[in-house]
Amino acid sequence: MTEIIIPIKSLTFAKQRLASILTPSERAALVLAMLEDLLATISLLDHGKIWIVASDDAVFDIARKHDACPVCEPKATGYNEAVLLGLEASQARRDVAVLPGDIPLARVSEIAALIAPTSSDKPHIRLAAARDLQGTNGLFLSRKDLVRPAFGANSFSRYRRASQKAGVQPQILEAPGMALDIDIPADLHDLAIRSVGCSIHAFFGMPRGSVSSHLIERGAA
């Protein structure tokens, strides 16, 4: 079964691009709520080990609650280095997936399509794009050395090129829930109005009708 790596940046430095509308403690709470929702969604599926690469006890507490394995990152060296730590920790030779922790609306069916185990030795890569078609919100490798982690600006086209260089035509997944990663205030506004019933909605701490105006007051839309 497919093992899953989820890197979570130090809560102290989390979600800097939301600093104009959320306080540091709100940003930390947002990261934890998004992780809860993602792990709850994954828990509905058959999967291999989940590796959470992070440096905060609060993150590891959530990991353990969902039977995920903590991988302690000695210092924050970036998204790709964190993924490499997860890949090293994983004992799987084949079928690994990487998910960011900030896709709280990812649907069960979308993650199922991303992590479906392969049955042949033919190399296989799956990619789920961010809605701007620049970022990558889901990566699946049938062998963990098929491409090196290459997250960051414009990673989607970089992964496509790297896959082709490795002789693999990547499968591009249609995944609108996964496509919303929470980077900037406008993403948070979209999340607030689409997240009723999720932990993330409780994070906003108010009934649906007022979420939108509250975030607009802070400049999110």
Ligand SMILES: Nc1nc2c(ncn2[C@@H]2O[C@H](COP(=O)(O)OP(=O)(O)OP(=O)(O)O)[C@@H](O)[C@H]2O)c(=O)[nH]1
């Ligand atoms: N463990 C770990 N995870 C990281 C690191 N940098 C980014 N991530 C995680 O990678 C995923 C995607 O992060 P980004 O959207 O690029 O950035 P972010 O750090 O969440 O937000 P900004 O501070 O606004 O850039 C999230 O799950 C982050 O928590 C890092 O240095 N270490």
Ligand SMILES: O=C(O)[C@H](O)COP(=O)(O)O
């Ligand atoms: O998708 C990626 O490779 C990274 O997350 C960077 O993209 P972002 O700025 O959309 O988070």
